[in-house]
Amino acid sequence: MGISLRFCLMVMGLLLVAEIPCRAASFVYLSLGGEKKIAIYRLNEQDGALTHVEDVPLAGAPGCLEVDPTKKYLFASVRSAKQFMSFAIDPENGKLKQISAVPAGGNAAYIATDKNGEYLFSAYYGEGKVAVHRLGKDGTISAEIVQTIPTDKNAHAILPDQANQFVFVPHTGPNAIYQFVWDAQNGTLKANDKPMLEAASGLEPRHLAVSKDNRFIYFDNEKGSSVTAYKLDSKSGTLTPFQTVSTLPAGFEGKNTCADIELSPSGKNLYASNRGHNSIACFSVDQKTGRLTTLEQEPTEDTPRSFNIDPTGTYLYAAGQRNGKLAAYQISPQTGKLKRLATYEVGKSPSWVEIVKFP
Template sequence: MPDVLYVGLQEDDKIASFGIDAGSGKLVPSGETPAAGAPSVFALNPDRRVLHVGYRGAPAIESWRIDPASGVLTSLGRVATEHWPTYLATDRAGKYLLSAHYQGGYAAVHPLGRDGAVSGPALDRQNTAPGAHAILTDPSNRFAFVPHIARQNDNVLEPPKNIPGPNFIAQFRFDAATGRLSANAPFKLDPPGPIGPRHYCFHPTLDLVYFSDEQGCSVTAYRVDRASGTLSVVATTPSLPAGVTVRNTCSQIYLTPSGRFLYVGNRGHNSIAGFTVDPATGRLTPAGHAATEAVPTAFGLDSSGMFLFSAGTATGRLASYRVDSKTGALAPLDIHAVGRRPAAVLAVPLSR
């Protein structure tokens, strides 16, 4: 099945769409959808029929139906939020939409209706601390984590403001029947140093989760206790080449569907760092760095894990790469001008 790639253009108030050629990874522009309010983050329902969009300029969450044949988006409704959502994700069953709110310092849960769209105001809100950056439920759908960075308003295009951040991971239990979060014990997990956990992804088969460390310029692996839902540190691996001292912060982090390769964005060094993942232990081994567009805040993989797409927030361009199936190395393909401040990238397989 072909994939469609959506790119949220924060300063153009629109979502650009591209068809992805399954063999070559070539992108073909397929349309633009007006999306007023600075679209900044995306999430997809498990059935791949609804795209959720978080807005930064006019804080809100909007749900869009995805046409299964064309990928054309049709709005299903918008719900205002008190603060702009920094991150969105559905629970594993697709009944609830979870959000993290950086400026507000909290996590929230919204109900999803039968059509998969946000159907009302938040049913739960858990205050954590400023700098809340992401939230996902674990594979069992019983636990969730909210990482908080170590330095706030840390724009690599500006000198450091040195505003301390909370620098911890909030640990929650998640009730899949009610959609409510409750503090786990312990609630706060301190990372190994002022590294600023930002985003994370779960290994598909091992009890491991990998966090991108915004200030640490690294990836930290944690073991997930299946019974308690709490984390313990396993190892931290640098995301920059040895000896590099450029001002840099890490952004998003993704595993390929197979779990064989992991990628993290370096903003400042302007690269995508690749790692091979040991299938038995989950240990990371550096697999090189691919130069990319300046300030790669958002990137994503297609559903096959064969292609990676990286957006340059500072350049308004999208770079595409082929993933080497043996080594995980990224081979450059094309560069497309997409628009002003691309802040979200998501590939969705169509069901035709």
């Protein structure tokens, strides 16, 4: 009788455990250009600590990373090999399994999927162009390029708006933003009626972040060490600037260039990285007007080319490209300011940080 009772209790316990959902998992992916690999870390959602999982060696130096909307696949621009690669992500351990590797058509500085995850956009800094590749439902990248459009030198990023109707490409050299209309059904870009917006003198827009409500788009200005806020006309797909704010503290006279820019998931805060001042500039965002207010410049590692915010908006991780360190911060839910949690030695020349969270 005792054995039967123990057996029944054990079975009941197993059934209860089976009903408990799996704990959420988050992973950080780092492009280590100096070591030709992608490093994978597990993110502890309780305290922000990182644990190294493994490294994925590549044929060349990886740059920009992108995850599809379903979070099943990771895409990489392998710049020195002029390739695009795609990987399946294991949601349990974050490990990557290669799916495809295709010619990129050049040295792509930036990649992004459209909002449906059916196409891959790419911007080419040296070649001065943008391109479109088709994505398979299994995460494969088409070897054939769907479309290539010459723009101008120093095309630095490419990103669609939230409605998946328009695409924007900032150029640092020509100091301009190219504006495109996106045909999601045919997978083609077309120059907007106003194909190019010239930025104010000396700014040189580099990267961009789109507000959740699709009303505003923010560009960090590489040469101008500032962020410019633009209103997006949802009908025409064109931009109008209405505010430019410095990313530097008053009185700073050293050399500096901006690199990356991110909005918090809530949209209440915006962050931009300073290379030279070596800091993350923090701003609050007025939800009605889109205007920015400077909060602080938080010190970070040497030459913060890339950083990323976890999808919960709790942590921010910034990579020091020059010293091979990754700075981990907690984001204050009240103020949006950053608190340094830890610093990790990650490897040579980290150039991109990408965070994926699984439910």
